[in-house]
Amino acid sequence: MKRAHVAAAGLIALGAAGPLAAQGYRVRLDTRVLSASYRGLEEDSIPAGQAVTGAGSGLVTPDGYAVSCLAGMTFCRYFRAGPKRSGLPWTAGADATLWGFGVTGLSVRMQARAASDLRSEADGEWPGADPTVQLLEAYAELARPSFTARAGRQTEVGRLGFQGFDGGRVAFRQPDRGLEAVVFGGWGLARGIAVPVTSPALNPLDDFQPRDRQLLVGAGASWSHALADLRGEWRHAVDPGSSHTVEHRAALSATVRPLARVRLSGGAEYDFANAWWGTADAALTYYDSRLTATAEIRRYRPFFDLWTIWGAFSPVPHRTVGGSVAVLVRPWLTLDGRVEQYRYDDAEAEAPLAQTEDDGWRMRVGGRVRVNDAWSLDGGYRYERGVGSAERNIEGGVIWRSGDRVTLRAEVAALIRPLELRFSESHARWYALSGDLSLGPRWRLASDLVWVDESRERPDAAAVSWDQLRVSTRLVLTLGSDADRLPPGRRRPRVDQTAP
Secondary structure, three states: OOOHHHHHHHHHHHHHHHHHHHOOOEEEEEEEEEEEEEEEEEEEEEHHHHHOOOOOOOOOOOOEEEEEEOOOOOOOEEEEEEEEEEEEEEEEEEEEEEEOOOOEEEEEEEEEEEEOOOOOHHHOOOOOOOOEEEEEEEEOOOOHEEEEEEEEEEEEEOOOEEEEEEEEEEEEEEEEOOOOEEEEEEEEOOOOOOOOOOOOOHHHHHOOOOOOEEEEEEEEEEEEEOOOEEEEEEEEEOOOOOOOOEEEEEEEEEOOOOOOEEEEEEEEEEOOOOOOOEEEEEEEEEOOOOEEEEEEEEEEEEOOOOOHHHHHHHOEEEEEEEEEEEEEEOEEEEEEEEEEEEOOOOOOOOOOOOOOOOEEEEEEEEEEOOOOOOEEEEEEEEEEEEEEEEEEEEEEEEEEOOOOEEEEEEEOOOOOOOOOHHHEEEEEEEEEEEEEEEEOOOOEEEEEEEEEEEEEEEOOOOOEEOOOOEEEEEEEEEOOOOOOOOOOOOOOOOOOOOOO
């Protein structure tokens, strides 16, 4: 714990002191602490001879807990409600951009995060607190009108997902023709976390964890025009120890604007290593000042790096057809809705003694009422019915704003989840209060209070309350020589003024 606090303090001090060497800087420091109390589960067992028949003809413990007794096993296993547990996760972050080193277009970006559970000795470590300190980004960038070059820890973002790596990236541009080409490469980071796959934080993977960091190369090209945008991507990662492929994929995406207020977009991915098509989708959208309507189709196939065991389970893709609409009925009233139907492909697995389902659907309707410049109301209803379970959720909230200085919100919601293939049903209601307060041009404070009243309906002794209380507070400090100005050479994202 002490080492975690020292590392975090050093991280924040570095973020605050580092910019002094540059003529221009922007630094954002934030810290957040969450207090959460909840009930956990404890695994237990009894000798098979002690199991008795319960009211529902199933086997239970003498004190009424449903048990699982496998043939040939001398013990029956079950879960009982554990004691009330608590956590106090704490995070701190530093985000800094420095420029003005005497070279036109040269800047340095750093982003880091520290996390710890302040009650870890008593109740176990909170998820996400390992590693204690993560360096999310740290690179130098040279930006010129015709190219941008980066070196260091960075993230590549595209249709193929977020990919962190330590290495270099160069983008070449011809702005007058709308052309851009990108090449990058280096040592890859694990998917979804800014650490190498060799990090001890991934030790639960045990024998399947690689011993060497994968080598990553990639490229992309795009063309942007008033009538269309096209983009292609390619990534290839290799395990240097075995020379085996970790990832080899390509993707193509496009957006076409054939008519005013009409947009057709879509794309597809291909996995060369598995020799199959990945996720693909297409959407047609109409938009104007009062209406936005979209019809879309999608085929989703999960992707896993080839060094993991998950690919061995042959993930089954599913296909969806759906649409959404948002209507500005009055200047003070907005209504929206969405409906979607999905179906899984044939799993090619035999189940002669079971009747299986492979489809489902979901829908949502909602709206917002703006009472005046300060007050607004919103709410919605969601229903989903699919393979093995269903969900009904209704929620509503009241928001009060005082310009950009204060925002207060009160929210209440109810959720019912009948679980067809599980020995439990969840009924939950939650109540939340949140606030966001500007303490000046540099400081901002936010706080949340959430109470979840949850019960699990079961015909055995495990039908207990799973109530939960969460209280969090966040403090943000922004410093800079000119916090609203981008570094020289850094471009702002293009905004389509015609889109809603």
